[in-house]
Amino acid sequence: MDRSLIPGLALVLASLGMLAWSLFLRRRHRLVHDLPTSKAQGVFIGLVELKGTAEAEAPLRSYLAEARCVHYGWTVEERWSRTVTETYTDSDGKTKTRTRHESGWKTVASGGETIAFYVQDDTGAVLVRPSGAKIETCGLFSETVSRGDALYYQKGPPDAVSHSDHVRRFNEAGIPLHAELFIVGRARERADVVAPEIAEDREAPLFLISCRSEERVLSGYGLGSWITWLLGLAAAVGAGAVLGEQSVRFAPRDDYRPLFVGGGAFLLLWSAAWVSMVYNSLVGLRERVRQSWSLIDVELKRRHDLIPALVAALDGLRAHEQTVQTALARFRAQSVATPPGVAGPDFQGLAASLRVVAENYPELKTQPNFARLHAELVTTEQRVALARTYYNDTATHFATRLERVPDRWVARLGRMQPAPLLAASDFERAEVRVRFADGD
Numbered sequence: 001m002d003r004s005l006i007p008g009l010a011l012v013l014a015s016l017g018m019l020a021w022s023l024f025l026r027r028r029h030r031l032v033h034d035l036p037t038s039k040a041q042g043v044f045i046g047l048v049e050l051k052g053t054a055e056a057e058a059p060l061r062s063y064l065a066e067a068r069c070v071h072y073g074w075t076v077e078e079r080w081s082r083t084v085t086e087t088y089t090d091s092d093g094k095t096k097t098r099t100r101h102e103s104g105w106k107t108v109a110s111g112g113e114t115i116a117f118y119v120q121d122d123t124g125a126v127l128v129r130p131s132g133a134k135i136e137t138c139g140l141f142s143e144t145v146s147r148g149d150a151l152y153y154q155k156g157p158p159d160a161v162s163h164s165d166h167v168r169r170f171n172e173a174g175i176p177l178h179a180e181l182f183i184v185g186r187a188r189e190r191a192d193v194v195a196p197e198i199a200e201d202r203e204a205p206l207f208l209i210s211c212r213s214e215e216r217v218l219s220g221y222g223l224g225s226w227i228t229w230l231l232g233l234a235a236a237v238g239a240g241a242v243l244g245e246q247s248v249r250f251a252p253r254d255d256y257r258p259l260f261v262g263g264g265a266f267l268l269l270w271s272a273a274w275v276s277m278v279y280n281s282l283v284g285l286r287e288r289v290r291q292s293w294s295l296i297d298v299e300l301k302r303r304h305d306l307i308p309a310l311v312a313a314l315d316g317l318r319a320h321e322q323t324v325q326t327a328l329a330r331f332r333a334q335s336v337a338t339p340p341g342v343a344g345p346d347f348q349g350l351a352a353s354l355r356v357v358a359e360n361y362p363e364l365k366t367q368p369n370f371a372r373l374h375a376e377l378v379t380t381e382q383r384v385a386l387a388r389t390y391y392n393d394t395a396t397h398f399a400t401r402l403e404r405v406p407d408r409w410v411a412r413l414g415r416m417q418p419a420p421l422l423a424a425s426d427f428e429r430a431e432v433r434v435r436f437a438d439g440d
Contacts, residue, residue, distance in 0.1 A: 007242050008239050008242035008243035009239075009243075011235045011236070011238045011239035011242060012235075012236075012239045012243075014232075014235040015232045015233075015235035015236040015239060015266055016232075017232075018228045018229070018231045018232030018235060019229075019232045019266065019269065019270055019273065021228045022225050022226075022228040022229040022232060022270075023225075023270075023273055023274070023277055025221050025222075025224045025225035025228065026221075026225045026274075026277065027205075027277055027281065028205075028206060028221045029218060029221035029222050029225060030277075030278075030281055031184070031205055031206060031281075032049070032184060032206075032208075032214065032217055032218055032221065033218055034281075034285070034397060034401060035047065035048070035049040035184065035397070036049065036393050036396070036397050037049050037050065037051055037214075038050055038393065039121060039122075039123040039124075040052060040119065040120065040121045040123050040124040040125055041123035041124045043187050043196040043198075043390075044187060044196060044292075044295065044387060044389065044390035045187055045188055045189060045196070045295060045390070046186065046187060046288060046291065046292060046295075046390060046394070047184070047185070047186055047187075047204060047205070047206075047288070048184070048185065048186075048187045048198065049182075049184050049214075050119050050121070050126060050181075050182075050183045050184075050198070051119075051121065051180070051181070051182055051183075051214070052119040052120045052121035052125075052126075052180075052181060052183075053119070053120050053121075053178050053179065053180055053181065054069075054070050054117050054118075054119065054175050054176070054177060054178065054179045054181050055117060055118045055119070055120045055125060055177065055178070056070050056115060056118065056177065058115075059115075059177045060072060060113050060115060062074070062140055062141075062172055062174055063111060063112075063155070063172065064140065064141040064155060064170055064171075064172040065140040065141040065172055067140055067174070067176050067177075068176065068177040069140070069174045069175055069176045069177055069179075070114070070115055070117035070130075070174075070175050070177065071112070071113070071114040071115070071117075071130060071135060071137070071174050071175040072112050072113060072137075072140060072172060072173070072174030072175070073110070073111070073112030073137070073172070073173060073174060074110060074111055074112060074141070074170070074171065074172040074173075075107055075109070075110045075170075075171050075172075076107070076108050076109040076110070076155065076156045076157070076168055076169070076170055077105040077106060077107050077108065077168065077169040077171075078105065078106055078108045078156075078160065078161050078164055078165075078167070078168050078169075079103065079104070079105050079164070079165045079167040079168070079169070080103065080104060080105075080106060080161050080162065080163045080164050080165060081101065081102065081103035081104075081163060081165055082101075082102055082103075082163040083099055083100070083101050083102075084099065084100050084101075084102060085097055085098070085099045086098060086099075086100070103165075105169065106161050108156065108157050108159075108161060108168075109156060109157050112174075114130055114131070114135075116128065116129045116130070117130070117175075119181055119183055119198075126187070126195070126196055126197065126198060127190060127195070127196075127197040127198070128183065128185075128197070128198045128199075128209065129197060129198070129199040129200070130209055131199070131200055132199075132200030132207060133185065133200065133207045133208065133209045134206075134207065134208050135209045135210075136208070136209070136210035136211055136212055136217075137173035137174050137175060137211055138173060138174065138175065138176060138179060138211040139172075139173050140172040140173055140174050140176065141170060141171065141172035142170070142171050142172075143169075143170050144167065144168070144169045144170070145167070145168060145170070146166060146167055147166040147167075151168075151170065152166075152168055155170060156168050156170070175209070175211060179211055180211070180213075181209060181210065181211065182208070182210045182211075182212060182213060182214050182217060183198060183208065183209050183210070184206050184207070184208045185198040185199070185200075185201075185204060185206070185207040185208065185209075186198065186199070186200075186201035186203075186204040186207065188201070194382050229270070232266060232270075233263060233266050233267070236262045236263055236265060236266030237259050237262045237263045237266075238262070239262050240258040240259050240260075240261045240262020240263065240265070241258050241259055241262065243258070243262075275410055278406070278407060278410045279410050279411075279413060279414065282401060282402075282407065282410065282411055282414070282416060283414065285394070285397065285398050285401060286398060286416060288394050288398075289391070289394045289395050289398050289419050292387070292390050292391040292393075292394045292395070293391055293419075295387040295390065295391070296384065296387040296388060296391060298387075299380070299384045299387045300384060302380065303380045303381075303384065388422050391422060392421050392422055395418070395419040395420070395421055396421065398418060398419060399418035399419070402416055402417075402418055
């Protein structure tokens with residue numbers, strides 16, 4: 001290979017790398033921008049975005065700041081410096097010596113802790129398991145001290161590094177209790193109660209826990225995308241100039257055609273990749289709408305299979321069996337969801353019907369079988385309500401994307417259409433009671 005081509009090829013690879021990174025940041029920007037912010041009470045299985053405060057029943061105590069928090073990490077660095085004398089041979093072949101000064105910081109101690117916590121808003125709280133998340137922390141402690149300061153040995157190791165200047169830098173960052181958080185991650189159902197939790201999912205496009213606001217997160221992704229795009233364009237123009245010099249060596253010095261060729265190729269490739277990115281994101285969102293609809297079917301099928309077992313449990317309640325079983329029979333036929341606008345047995349919540357029965361017959365409340373029946377059906381109706389809410393959220397978001405320019409032009413390639421919304425119902429969801437630590 002002609003070595004004169006190496007700089008040009010290196011610029012081509014740099015341009016492609018910048019292009020890929022720019023599109024990656026742009027996908028992150030679109031994901032965060034397009035996800036609707038869910039309330040804690042409306043979170044269900046799937047990718048969600050939440051805003052709220054960090055709460056915990058038994059918060060941590062950070063090492064340096066001794067602040068109550070749910071996550072923290074700390075480091076202690078020690079400064080060192082030294083003078084180095086080296087021998088070298090000059091251009092005349094003579095041996096000479098020279099000295100240079102070196103300095104830097106070395107980490108001498110570090111640590112941290114993380115616990116599961118809740119993100120709380122005005123509607124409730126959702127459990128967050130932060131393992132595997134990208135955590136953007138707040139500053140908790142930062143101080144630089146000399147050996148005469150009590151902090152130097154109180155929070156740092158007793159031994160010094162080689163060539164130490166006896167100056168240490170203490171830094172700590174974390175998520176303090178009650179801090180405002182912005183979270184994007186995959187929600188799943190908890191094993192202990194009928195409630196969601198947010199945890200690591202390797203297939204999720206993003207798991208972010210940030211002390212920054214949504215606006216600042218978006219600004220970071222957007223600015224990073226544009227900066228890498230400009231760097232990629234500059235590298236492409238440079239590659240065109242270097243590679244084009246070989247073919248137009250005898251052309252006038254003011255020939256700018258290679259520059260335009262390199263820049264034009266970059267813009268063409270970026271445009272094609274951008275259209276592909278937008279289309280794929282719309283397809284992913286459409287599949288998320290379909291998945292959320294299938295969640296309703298899953299929960300209704302669970303309810304359909306549960307009813308016969310619950311009816312058998314009522315064998316001892318013969319005095320009220322007809323009234324209760326009449327309410328149960330309304331739901332035995334419904335094993336799949338009824339699409340909006342289509343006639344079908346999509347009735348109101350069964351739990352409300354049973355409450356009416358219990359009010360008419362107070363003695364039912366003392367029957368263990370009826371109590372178990374009521375608890376199971378309330379839980380089932382909660383799951384159905386959560387599935388419907390999640391479907392409406394994703395369907396609304398998808399419809400908005402299809403109307404937004406330039407997404408609507410790309411959506412025409414796949415002839416995408418918005419999904420209808422479900423009408424509101426009176427399903428209820430029980431409160432998940434959690435005792436948080438009090439404020440300082």
